[in-house]
Amino acid sequence: MTNAELLSGNEACVKGALAAGCTFFAGYPITPSSEIAHMMAYELPRRGGIFIQMEDEIASLGAVIGASLAGAKSVTATSGPGFSLMQEHIGFASIAEVPCVVISVMRGGPSTGVPTHPSQGDVMQARWGTHGDRPAVVLAPSSVAECFGLTIEAFNLAERYRTPVIVLTDEMIAHMREKVFLPSSDEIKLVERLKPAEPPEWFVPYRDPGTGVPPMPAFGEGYRYHVTGLCHDERGYPTTRADEVEPFVRRLFRKISQDFDKLQWSETYYTEDSTLNVVAFGSVARAALRAVRDARSKGMKVGLLKLLILFPFVRRKVTQLMESSTTILVPEINMGQISREVKRVNQGKCRIETLNKVAHEPMTPHEILEKIEEIYG
Amino acid sequence: MRYEIGIAGSGGQGVILMGVILTEAVASVDELFVALIQTFDPAVRGGRAASTLVISDEEIDYPGPLGFDLLLGLTQRGLDENIARLKRGSLAVIDAELVNEIVWDKILRIPFTRIARDDIGDERVANMTALGVLSELCEYLSPPAVRASISSRFKGKALDLNLSAFEEGLKYATEFRGSGIEKVEKEDMEI
Amino acid sequence: MAEGRQRIIHKYLRTTKLFPSIWCPGCGIGIFLGAFLRAIDKSGYTKDEIVLVSGIGCTGRIPTYVDFNTLHTTHGRALIFATGIKLVKPELKVIVVMGDGDAVAIGGNHFIHAARRNVEITCIVINNSIYGMTGGQLAPTTPLGLETTTSPHGNLEPSFDICRLAEAAGSVFVARSAVYHVGHMERLVGKALKKKGFSLLEIISQCPVHYGRRAGMGSAVEMMKWQMENAITEEKARKLSEEELRDKIRIGVLVDKETPTYQERLDTLQESLKEKAGAL
Numbered sequence: 065m066t067n068a069e070l071l072s073g074n075e076a077c078v079k080g081a082l083a084a085g086c087t088f089f090a091g092y093p094i095t096p097s098s099e100i101a102h103m104m105a106y107e108l109p110r111r112g113g114i115f116i117q118m119e120d121e122i123a124s125l126g127a128v129i130g131a132s133l134a135g136a137k138s139v140t141a142t143s144g145p146g147f148s149l150m151q152e153h154i155g156f157a158s159i160a161e162v163p164c165v166v167i168s169v170m171r172g173g174p175s176t177g178v179p180t181h182p183s184q185g186d187v188m189q190a191r192w193g194t195h196g197d198r199p200a201v202v203l204a205p206s207s208v209a210e211c212f213g214l215t216i217e218a219f220n221l222a223e224r225y226r227t228p229v230i231v232l233t234d235e236m237i238a239h240m241r242e243k244v245f246l247p248s249s250d251e252i253k254l255v256e257r258l259k260p261a262e263p264p265e266w267f268v269p270y271r272d273p274g275t276g277v278p279p280m281p282a283f284g285e286g287y288r289y290h291v292t293g294l295c296h297d298e299r300g301y302p303t304t305r306a307d308e309v310e311p312f313v314r315r316l317f318r319k320i321s322q323d324f325d326k327l328q329w330s331e332t333y334y335t336e337d338s339t340l341n342v343v344a345f346g347s348v349a350r351a352a353l354r355a356v357r358d359a360r361s362k363g364m365k366v367g368l369l370k371l372l373i374l375f376p377f378v379r380r381k382v383t384q385l386m387e388s389s390t391t392i393l394v395p396e397i398n399m400g401q402i403s404r405e406v407k408r409v410n411q412g413k414c415r416i417e418t419l420n421k422v423a424h425e426p427m428t429p430h431e432i433l434e435k436i437e438e439i440y441g
Numbered sequence: 442m443r444y445e446i447g448i449a450g451s452g453g454q455g456v457i458l459m460g461v462i463l464t465e466a467v468a469s470v471d472e473l474f475v476a477l478i479q480t481f482d483p484a485v486r487g488g489r490a491a492s493t494l495v496i497s498d499e500e501i502d503y504p505g506p507l508g509f510d511l512l513l514g515l516t517q518r519g520l521d522e523n524i525a526r527l528k529r530g531s532l533a534v535i536d537a538e539l540v541n542e543i544v545w546d547k548i549l550r551i552p553f554t555r556i557a558r559d560d561i562g563d564e565r566v567a568n569m570t571a572l573g574v575l576s577e578l579c580e581y582l583s584p585p586a587v588r589a590s591i592s593s594r595f596k597g598k599a600l601d602l603n604l605s606a607f608e609e610g611l612k613y614a615t616e617f618r619g620s621g622i623e624k625v626e627k628e629d630m631e632i
Numbered sequence: 633m634a635e636g637r638q639r640i641i642h643k644y645l646r647t648t649k650l651f652p653s654i655w656c657p658g659c660g661i662g663i664f665l666g667a668f669l670r671a672i673d674k675s676g677y678t679k680d681e682i683v684l685v686s687g688i689g690c691t692g693r694i695p696t697y698v699d700f701n702t703l704h705t706t707h708g709r710a711l712i713f714a715t716g717i718k719l720v721k722p723e724l725k726v727i728v729v730m731g732d733g734d735a736v737a738i739g740g741n742h743f744i745h746a747a748r749r750n751v752e753i754t755c756i757v758i759n760n761s762i763y764g765m766t767g768g769q770l771a772p773t774t775p776l777g778l779e780t781t782t783s784p785h786g787n788l789e790p791s792f793d794i795c796r797l798a799e800a801a802g803s804v805f806v807a808r809s810a811v812y813h814v815g816h817m818e819r820l821v822g823k824a825l826k827k828k829g830f831s832l833l834e835i836i837s838q839c840p841v842h843y844g845r846r847a848g849m850g851s852a853v854e855m856m857k858w859q860m861e862n863a864i865t866e867e868k869a870r871k872l873s874e875e876e877l878r879d880k881i882r883i884g885v886l887v888d889k890e891t892p893t894y895q896e897r898l899d900t901l902q903e904s905l906k907e908k909a910g911a912l
Contacts, residue, residue: 243476293704
């Protein structure tokens with residue numbers, strides 16, 4: 065049975081995290097993500113979980129990683145400036161392979177920017193914000209219902225791949241309230257991190273079991289091992305040896321890249337016969353769907369690809385779409401970030417048009433429709 | 442079907458709460474979908490505040506405003522900034538005391554603030570009087586559902602006060618509906 | 633006796649691939665590590681119960697070498713990771729080792745908040761008054777006037793007293809020792825481990841390469857001699873004037889008080905929430 069509820073995007077993220085089995089939240093107040101902390105502060109202690117307000121965002125993600133090493137599914141939530149501060153520990157969680165979820169609500173930037181308005185300016189920060197090469201997993205809900213579902217999936221991916229996963233929403237989605245139908249707990253599939261099957265004396269903490277993802281015991285379970293932000297060998301000990309560092313870093317990529325075909329999370333609308341296709345995500349995807357419908361009603365053959373995952377980029381879906389498109393339009397409320405990915409995949413197949421808005425206001429269907437009409441001629 | 446309600450006023454008037462109450466009331470109807478977007482200035486009191494409701498019988502694609510079917514202006518500035526989004530032929534409801542200048546062909550002036558102050562005894566519940574009026578004017582808002590939503594948010598004396606303001610608005614709109622609608626052309630305005 | 637002591641240490645050292653350690657000859661960290669492991673041995677905690685967390689720097693490498701649950705975090709951040717671990721698994725003994733720059737420069741904010749919060753963490757700061765690993769730069773503990781690689785014309789900044797900082801921030805246990813005083817250090821580690829709540833132990837140590845050779849403060853032996861000559865117990869220090877105490881290192885327990893730990897407050901909260909839920 066599904067239950068109808070009225071929730072904001074932020075509330076749905078909390079509900080999703082709790083449904084995923086999250087028992088630990090550490091965070092620092094920041095608009096427009098604070099409601100996540102408010103609700104976590106209320107809910108977690110009542111369920112025997114832990115909420116803690118840390119001294120800053122660096123500390124928040126650090127505590128989250130510590131909690132995860134101790135065995136808890138853990139999460140933090142932030143926005144622009146706080147997300148910048150968290151980059152240090154996104155890198156740590158990547159190299160030390162600690163599952164955790166970061167919910168980042170995009171607001172206008174750079175710096176303090178426009179705290180109360182939406183933006184999509186942090187897409188590339190989510191991908192490349194921390195130093196060093198690493199794979200990134202970034203999900204992008206475009207509705208309150210997707211905030212719920214994708215937060216659960218963020219935990220699942222984090223646990224499956226032992227990696228930090230970012231849920232990138234925006235102010236519009238976060239504060240918007242919608243009537244949603246949430247699945248009951250028995251309809252929700254959860255993934256738990258793999259624990260070692262062998263006894264502690266045989267355990268080699270970072271040895272690739274073939275899947276690219278080593279099993280992970282929690283601190284205190286008898287498997288004493290070393291966790292470090294340095295490049296490490298299979299035992300977890302620091303190494304600078306090329307023959308150990310190279311396979312290690314490659315494994316970090318491979319454990320996710322080998323599943324690219326399973327991670328083409330996206331939805332298509334009206335693409336059966338469309339020649340002009342819109343690629344959009346987040347709140348802009350909502351405006352795009354409306355614009356596409358309006359264009360259809362005017363007889364234009366327009367379709368939409370809505371991205372639910374931004375990274376790894378849904379290369380196969382986009383390539384497929386390009387086969388039947390003459391033009392791809394990428395509307396974003398930034399100066400062009402996901403459009404770079406679309407162009408990278410394009411390789412001359414079709415024309416790529418962008419529509420950018422940096423007033424830190426939602427993109428409207430009217431603006432997209434105008435652009436569609438302009439392209440359509 | 443897509444029906445949009447805009448509520449525009451300033452921080453402290455209860456515009457945000459009105460949005461939440463109405464949205465809750467719509468959400469309680471099985472066959473209706475609803476989305477609520479709220480905007481407000483960083484200043485909690487006195488800054489701009491607006492609620493936009495989209496009501497639909499199917500999943501809502503764009504949750505933001507495309508064109509209001511009903512606009513409630515609780516301040517001059519709120520009305521001025523939103524009247525362009527009101528669909529032709531749709532009704533603008535304004536606070537008779539707080540909004541003076543308007544050019545539109547379907548206007549309902551209701552002194553929410555005065556009713557709340559003089560008849561109910563507390564100016565702060567003008568927003569509940571307005572909810573009463575909206576519930577009467579919009580076919581997708583059922584007064585019992587709105588009443589239930591209000592009742593879930595207040596207790597004791599505060600609930601009595603808010604509910605009586607709501608009922609007063611409902612009554613006022615029932616009497617006024619149709620007869621109170623006026624039209625103001627540009628040349629009628631004294632500039 | 634010496635042989636027995638060695639055997640205790642070997643019970644706790646990781647044996648694969650790791651030695652020789654990264655520490656320079658004459659460094660105080662190895663002496664500390666010996667005392668630390670002997671104190672752990674006496675404490676009765678099993679290896680599985682202990683989580684040792686560090687940040688970046690020479691001290692940050694300690695967890696690599698010892699057979700506990702070990703975590704080598706980012707620069708200055710050991711305490712926050714430790715906070716997360718302790719809150720999720722209160723039954724574990726969480727110990728943090730940091731250097732002076734790690735603890736009170738880049739990690740200064742976390743340091744004062746961890747002390748204020750009173751999550752039960754044994755926090756040990758090994759203070760050599762300089763940045764060792766990165767090449768002898770100015771630390772917030774470097775004495776005024778000292779010439780370092782980033783203060784070639786002399787340090788213009790007054791230095792932090794780490795113990796007073798911890799005390800002011802609310803640490804329920806504050807103590808100081810020096811690597812010269814090995815037995816004293818071992819006893820204080822033992823005391824700090826027993827303390828409920830956030831305990832801070834500062835260890836005065838020496839960096840013979842950067843503080844000694846480069847900054848001209850002498851050899852490791854001379855620096856330890858300085859520790860011997862200038863360390864003064866807290867009991868004795870209380871009887872001396874401020875003038876007499878200048879340039880002395882006050883060692884011993886400086887603060888030892890009882891306040892409810894974060895965990896105790898949390899337990900009370902969760903208990904009351906459970907009762908409330910039960911009452912409904």
